[in-house]
Amino acid sequence: MSKLRLSITMSLDGYAAGPDQSEENPLGVGGMELHEWFFPLKAFREMHGEEGGEVNASSAVVEERRADIGATIMGRNMFGPVRGPWPDESWRGWWGEDPPYHHPVFVLTHHPREPLEMQGGTTFRFVSDGIASALSQAKDAARGRDVWLAGGASVVNQYLAARLVDEIDVSIAPLILGAGARLFEGLDRRTLKLGQIRSVDAPGVTHIKYELAR
């Protein structure tokens, strides 16, 4: 069975992005610091066609998260800073012409848009009929592989509340953000049962993986 696997980084106070997201601050004010554990890694550099970089305890976690993923789901704010109806087709994501997904990416939005075929196997498909539909389309596209739930916080919280997530792998950054997009918000303790699978002590971050009872 294809699983929906969440992997995401949050601050110790539970934010997946800082406040005031914009084109200048895709992750909100202070939000870039969340990913400081990731930037020095060889795995990160390779994603951007660069040489070098570190291999440390986070490297195996990054590899594990990418393994067996055939499609991605993200919220519209993770795709870009445009709000409301799409004014034109000019915004093509944060990642340039060859985004680091290399598979179909389903973008949840209230505003329909034609699919956007990028280089390297990534196609952005815009889904405006809800999270269940996006998941069903993503599972079909993944052809037996798993689906990555990438963020942001709002979309993640909706999938968790609907009990559609099978696995959570959360990286906790040594950081207080104080405001922004709060993860694990608006949930009901009676419907979500977690079991800790493992945690990893890595330089400047802790990765904790949970399974969710269905």
Add this chain to the structure above:
Amino acid sequence: MSKLRLSITMSLDGYAAGPDQSEENPLGVGGMELHEWFFPLKAFREMHGEEGGEVNASSAVVEERRADIGATIMGRNMFGPVRGPWPDESWRGWWGEDPPYHHPVFVLTHHPREPLEMQGGTTFRFVSDGIASALSQAKDAARGRDVWLAGGASVVNQYLAARLVDEIDVSIAPLILGAGARLFEGLDRRTLKLGQIRSVDAPGVTHIKYELAR
């Protein structure tokens, strides 16, 4: 220098207690589940004069947290369910006549009360002139040892906002509470700088320790 060391357990969604704390539910609805990693331990049983129990990866963490502590600070809601002025002297804490502290415990409250001397070296002292005063009294009482900041969330958040905490050791329980007393709330990212010291993967819990830049 004597340090103020926070150690506390929270849910993945950041709650140190569930909603609706009462004499029947000292940790609020669902809050007892936060400490399920702790109850099976030999260290927990010994605290309550019982034999047996497990030794696992959490045991060394519990020992480390207790080492070199000479006084404790807690909020009034952690001391008991009484709200408003003390009606009488009858409430003597949750822990029976021989509480597991064995040193002076400073209870923050708006309502003055005489010190309460218990068995085994624990004395509860009620401080009604603020968190800085409680810390100063606790450091004096600790005589060069450190001070444990025990909870609850409201008092912890006040000490963090005032930049009086030197160390955070947080246990993250595999649990969504959905409501209750939120830890790390109302803080400012610009004044709190954390460095991760270590994390420990233990059965049913992850312990992460941070130092705070002063």
